[in-house]
Amino acid sequence: MKQRFQALMVGIILLLSTTPLLADEAKQAEAQKLVEQATRVVNSFSVDPDLVWFREKVKDAKALLIIPKKLKGAFLVGGSGGSGVLIAQDGETHEWGSPAFYSMGSISLGFQAGASSSEIILMIMSDKAMNGLLTSSFKMGADIKAAAGPVGGGTTARMADIMSYARSKGAFAGMSFDGAVIEARDDLSGAYYGQQVSATDILINNAVSSPHADELRSAVKAITSDN
Numbered sequence: 001m002k003q004r005f006q007a008l009m010v011g012i013i014l015l016l017s018t019t020p021l022l023a024d025e026a027k028q029a030e031a032q033k034l035v036e037q038a039t040r041v042v043n044s045f046s047v048d049p050d051l052v053w054f055r056e057k058v059k060d061a062k063a064l065l066i067i068p069k070k071l072k073g074a075f076l077v078g079g080s081g082g083s084g085v086l087i088a089q090d091g092e093t094h095e096w097g098s099p100a101f102y103s104m105g106s107i108s109l110g111f112q113a114g115a116s117s118s119e120i121i122l123m124i125m126s127d128k129a130m131n132g133l134l135t136s137s138f139k140m141g142a143d144i145k146a147a148a149g150p151v152g153g154g155t156t157a158r159m160a161d162i163m164s165y166a167r168s169k170g171a172f173a174g175m176s177f178d179g180a181v182i183e184a185r186d187d188l189s190g191a192y193y194g195q196q197v198s199a200t201d202i203l204i205n206n207a208v209s210s211p212h213a214d215e216l217r218s219a220v221k222a223i224t225s226d227n
Contacts, residue, residue, distance in 0.1 A: 037068035
């Protein structure tokens with residue numbers, strides 16, 4: 001009986017010790033998948049014939065927030081959310097840096113009914129919006145304005161702190177970002193880089209990097225090089 005009890009205790013200790021490692025590996029895999037999905041979204045947007053304005057203005061953006069899949073489950077107005085990556089452009093070298101991880105939630109949608117998913121790219125155009133993203137959490141609204149970027153033949157737009165593009169089932173449509181909450185996912189950033197880092201460490205101080213993100217940086221750089 002004593003030996004069984006000891007064996008049981010050893011098993012419990014081993015299980016408890018390996019559980020955090022498994023959780024870290026799961027978050028690392030999630031973070032890597034987000035980067036890879038974001039790369040595919042950027043590559044897709046870069047060749048879309050409706051996104052001439054987007055490609056012309058990427059070089060002027062402070063940063064890009066890429067949400068590869070945002071889920072919605074209500075009719076016309078309802079909750080939604082998704083995670084993605086933010087990459088920033090160095091104002092002096094114009095190089096695109098390493099990704100930080102973010103989530104976006106509580107968006108009101110109005111372009112279709114029923115459950116759906118969308119690909120989103122937010123172009124961060126002002127210092128005010130960039131500074132907001134460097135906080136742990138901020139809410140879109142009165143101080144930071146977002147506007148939909150033009151698609152198709154349009155070449156002009158009403159500029160805002162954030163210019164947004166949302167594509168669902170291959171078609172671009174308007175989306176209201178008023179009230180949307182954007183939060184830094186330090187848990188994913190930590191798992192991705194193997195150490196605790198903040199969004200400021202990644203985006204401003206360039207304290208960490210990962211070769212895994214080279215393809216994403218190259219995809220964004222390719223757009224700016226072509227325009």
